Amino acid sequence: MEPMFTPALHRQRHQFVIDFVKRKKPKKVLDLGCCECVLLKQLKFHREIELLVGLDIDGVQVKKKMHGLAPISTDYLQPSYDQLRIELYQGSVTEKDARLRGFDLVTSIELIEHLTLADVELFSEVVFGYLTPEAVIVSTPNSDFNPFLPGLVGFRHIDHKFEWTRTEFKSWAMKVCLQYGYEVELTGVGQAPPGQQERVGFCSQIGVFHRLGGKERYNMFDEDAEDVFSYTLLYSIIYPSLHDNNILRRVLMCEVVYWADKLKRRWTAEETGERDDTDDLCQAEGEGGECFRASERHVDTEEAQTACGAEMKTLVDQEEEDGELFWRRGQPDSDKWRRCVSVPLAVLWCCCPKVSVLSGSVSNLRLLLMDEPGVKLSQDGSAMLLNHQEQDLDDDESDDDEHRADLEDSGYADARQCPPLAEPEEDWEANV
Numbered sequence: 001m002e003p004m005f006t007p008a009l010h011r012q013r014h015q016f017v018i019d020f021v022k023r024k025k026p027k028k029v030l031d032l033g034c035c036e037c038v039l040l041k042q043l044k045f046h047r048e049i050e051l052l053v054g055l056d057i058d059g060v061q062v063k064k065k066m067h068g069l070a071p072i073s074t075d076y077l078q079p080s081y082d083q084l085r086i087e088l089y090q091g092s093v094t095e096k097d098a099r100l101r102g103f104d105l106v107t108s109i110e111l112i113e114h115l116t117l118a119d120v121e122l123f124s125e126v127v128f129g130y131l132t133p134e135a136v137i138v139s140t141p142n143s144d145f146n147p148f149l150p151g152l153v154g155f156r157h158i159d160h161k162f163e164w165t166r167t168e169f170k171s172w173a174m175k176v177c178l179q180y181g182y183e184v185e186l187t188g189v190g191q192a193p194p195g196q197q198e199r200v201g202f203c204s205q206i207g208v209f210h211r212l213g214g215k216e217r218y219n220m221f222d223e224d225a226e227d228v229f230s231y232t233l234l235y236s237i238i239y240p241s242l243h244d245n246n247i248l249r250r251v252l253m254c255e256v257v258y259w260a261d262k263l264k265r266r267w268t269a270e271e272t273g274e275r276d277d278t279d280d281l282c283q284a285e286g287e288g289g290e291c292f293r294a295s296e297r298h299v300d301t302e303e304a305q306t307a308c309g310a311e312m313k314t315l316v317d318q319e320e321e322d323g324e325l326f327w328r329r330g331q332p333d334s335d336k337w338r339r340c341v342s343v344p345l346a347v348l349w350c351c352c353p354k355v356s357v358l359s360g361s362v363s364n365l366r367l368l369l370m371d372e373p374g375v376k377l378s379q380d381g382s383a384m385l386l387n388h389q390e391q392d393l394d395d396d397e398s399d400d401d402e403h404r405a406d407l408e409d410s411g412y413a414d415a416r417q418c419p420p421l422a423e424p425e426e427d428w429e430a431n432v
């Protein structure tokens with residue numbers, strides 16, 4: 001049998017919510033009767049949402065799929081600046097809980113018909129009178145449409161306590177608006193057959209409520225609100241974000257190490273006349289490539305300034321005073337020679353757009369690197385010092401500690417240390 005709706009009706013209901021979220025960009029969203037978290041799993045990709053909460057009376061249903069809300073590997077590998085916390089609670093919409101107050105959007109998709117009419121009254125009081133969200137989306141079956149559902153006898157689901165006509169839904173919605181200070185727009189999803197829309201309306205009727213009086217109204221209710229906590233927290237997760245200083249440092253360090261090594265190879269290859277394998281990659285870096293080439297020529301000050309901005313000048317000048325990007329050092333008690341590569345921070349900042357975005361400025365970059373135990377900076381803090389190739393060293397001396405010790409011996413030990421930066425019978429609900 002051909003599906004009656006394309007996309008399926010439950011998808012259309014969820015898409016209705018998603019379209020609303022795209023338009024209104026709510027930061028705090030609560031899904032009542034979240035069941036197996038299907039809608040929440042879609043909403044978590046809308047990163048303007050900072051707090052996403054689900055509530056259902058059936059904790060077993062919630063627990064079945066809740067781990068699908070956890071961050072995936074890319075959320076850790078490429079954290080964004082956006083912040084997201086997800087919480088799931090077990091509890092009834094007929095009971096109050098202060099943790100769910102003050103949301104921008106509350107959704108109740110195919111929930112109210114599972115409540116007795118007495119509980120619908122409590123639902124109204126809790127949602128509109130206590131939680132007082134700025135917007136509420138309520139969807140429920142439109143019984144005017146039922147004659148079009150093939151094979152349907154009685155209600156669309158065995159657990160439904162009622163199914164309202166459009167008139168009954170409108171009457172409830174208007175009462176809620178008058179009682180709790182909201183306005184409502186009545187619409188729906190699931191188009192009727194051609195020529196019947198006007199007569200029977202949508203398969204799922206939807207009311208979109210907006211609180212009158214804006215944010216002040218919430219504050220007014222706030223004073224008198226009871227601090228009740230009746231729900232049980234089942235799940236809570238905070239997504240990795242670059243707002244977390246530790247995560248920011250980790251991501252920045254990966255970029256810095258990658259780019260510093262690339263520059264080192266490039267310069268080394270240039271000196272030895274060998275082809276550098278990373279060359280092609282470098283050329284593909286767009287603006288960064290410009291800076292890269294500038295640094296190749298021991299940094300053409302004017303060119304670098306144009307590309308990187310005024311802040312670079314001082315540092316570039318200092319580097320030029322040092323004269324060499326490669327330098328040698330002999331140990332007094334050894335006949336071995338060490339070669340180190342000095343990578344100016346200004347060049348690093350300029351070459352890698354991500355480094356510049358994450359650090360904000362060359363001086364911030366310096367401060368961040370000064371606090372990294374694995375990083376060695378030049379005495380004036382303007383450059384990162386990397387040991388040259390392991391081939392210059394005996395095998396047993398090629399580990400990082402040796403490298404660091406070498407650099408310390410070389411008179412760069414007193415590079416300044418700075419404090420860290422502040423800073424789912426026939427299920428019409430699911431299948432049509």
Ligand code: SAH
Binds near residue numbers: 032035038108114
């Ligand atoms: N909103 C989901 C599922 C709707 S089915 C969707 O869009 O697909 C209705 C859900 O409401 C079920 O998961 C049921 O457990 C839940 N429910 C029923 N009575 C409830 C109550 N008093 N409080 C909270 N959730 C309730």
